[in-house]
């Protein structure tokens with residue numbers, strides 16, 4: 001028998017294949033070379049015939065130069081941290097594309113002088129929250145809180161916070177530890193379930209840098225509980241900072257218990273911090289809104305530079321704020337009857353043998369806020385065994401398994417992706433698409 005190594009096509013010959021040459025332009029030489037080497041290895045091991053090595057390499061090329069893939073979020077969780085939180089609106093994606101090249105992010109084209117960085121995004125944020133005297137944007141919600149803490153505690157003051165609001169955000173990160181890591185001393189008041197204005201009043205003194213109100217955005221405490229709202233905290237005479245978390249800028253009728261920036265500011269908060277990629281539906285960002293003098297102090301602080309957002313974030317944020325309704329708020333407004341029609345249309349296009357059914361579900365906002373709110377929704381129910389093939393298909397579809405069935409919940413799926421969802425199911429069912 002001939003030496004199988006001799007039969008393996010040479011790398012330079014394979015790379016001359018027009019399909020692989022085109023892929024080199026699109027993906028760069030390293031990824032294409034890796035696909036070629038892997039196909040040669042399979043040939044050497046006897047898994048691929050020498051004549052099929054080029055085809056095997058082409059088939060195993062990645063879709064893009066970055067490994068992150070588009071995923072259809074059929075989990076019924078609107079703001080899913082593992083799926084990148086808020087998907088951007090088409091307008092925000094377009095803005096990112098434009099800003100990705102050279103752009104006037106810090107140049108006033110009319111005068112040729114330096115322009116204020118991110119002025120469009122900041123103006124859009126200010127326009128959406130007229131109650132804010134000043135606004136600033138940093139990397140994420142945690143960065144916003146870190147900046148406030150670092151600057152207001154620079155001279156050694158302490159932060160007064162309720163014990164029931166010592167929140168772990170996720171992945172082991174805790175707000176109190178974050179604040180201590182930038183130099184805050186915490187003065188905890190009240191108990192896990194109850195705190196009163198008098199508890200705060202007894203703790204506030206000359207040493208107090210600010211009083212912090214944190215929205216427990218991923219849990220609720222029920223029963224014998226009490227907390228103190230921003231309006232009452234504002235009577236203490238200390239600086240009040242409200243970390244509202246979710247990024248709602250104004251009250252939302254479906255989320256009556258979710259705090260919003262405008263209400264917190266009108267109630268007397270000096271500063272509000274929030275995330276950009278939760279209920280606001282924008283890019284990862286930390287929003288800072290509040291008293292003009294305080295915001296300016298934060299903006300000018302040396303530490304602010306370390307938390308600065310890039311032009312892509314600024315572009316996406318501005319389009320989120322000024323442009324059409326982004327996917328997360330759009331999903332929040334969805335009507336169950338419309339969801340049911342969509343689910344019925346998807347099921348009608350699936351092979352009967354799958355036994356797909358339309359079922360009512362209870363969807364959720366997710367880690368982004370409103371932990372108690374059940375959002376009535378509709379799903380396509382499928383056999384549980386399809387969960388893995390759908391998750392590893394193209395595009396990957398992530399649903400949730402409930403009582404032995406796979407539910408593909410449509411609340412977080414934009415209507416224009418229903419076709420892709422149905423195609424993905426048909427593909428794993430072995431049907432032509």
Ligand SMILES: *Cc1c(COP(=O)(O)O)cnc(C)c1O
Nearest residue numbers: 140141142215217244245246275
């Ligand atoms: C999500 C959240 C944070 C952290 O914001 P990131 O944008 O994830 O850094 C902080 N505080 C609250 C109340 C939150 O809900």
